[in-house]
């Protein structure tokens with residue numbers, strides 16, 4: 001599997017960038033994970049939009065779905081230009097029916113419901129989910145091919161269950177939205193030290209931090225993680241390819 005950060009920011013994107021999103025690929029299958037603000041623009045540096053085979057959204061906050069509408073428009077414009085394509089599956093949870101319904105658009109995209117108990121096949125990936133702790137219902141994800149696994153925490157504050165969920169992963173992509181002085185004070189997010197603790201307790205082989213804050217010096221978030229976890233750790237870098 002290879003996975004490429006498309007955006008790294010939480011809340012809204014910095015100029016000429018995108019909110020936290022990843023492109024995971026294997027066997028020529030291309031799956032976009034989250035589709036927030038700026039993602040459609042950034043993604044085109046790495047993949048023509050018509051080559052996306054599936055999208056998975058962790059939850060329905062704007063920084064994870066803002067560009068779904070634009071993605072749907074790209075499909076319909078392609079259709080009017082005479083390019084026939086099967087409906088693009090967009091996987092999202094069904095706890096919020098109003099937002100889930102919006103994943104389906106004409107015959108261009110179709111919403112497919114997921115929940116924390118599911119283990120589903122998306123192209124070559126076996127994908128499972130774990131509920132996180134966030135102001136709205138949100139799902140962490142694990143992508144497996146053969147014996148390899150990549151786990152993404154999505155948006156969450158500390159939750160013990162995520163340790164087991166991430167156990168032994170080849171790569172943990174953790175949110176780290178908080179500076180240490182805000183850890184435990186801002187609902188729904190973690191700091192670098194918590195991401196590091198998760199990586200350590202789960203025994204993962206590598207840690208990448210994402211959903212980073214726009215203010216302050218984000219190197220401090222990396223510093224907080226490496227104090228706790230001594231495996232390879234870095235801030236997600238847009239366009240860098242991570243392979244497991």
Ligand SMILES: [Zn+2]
Nearest residue numbers: 059061134155
């Ligand atoms: Zn969120």
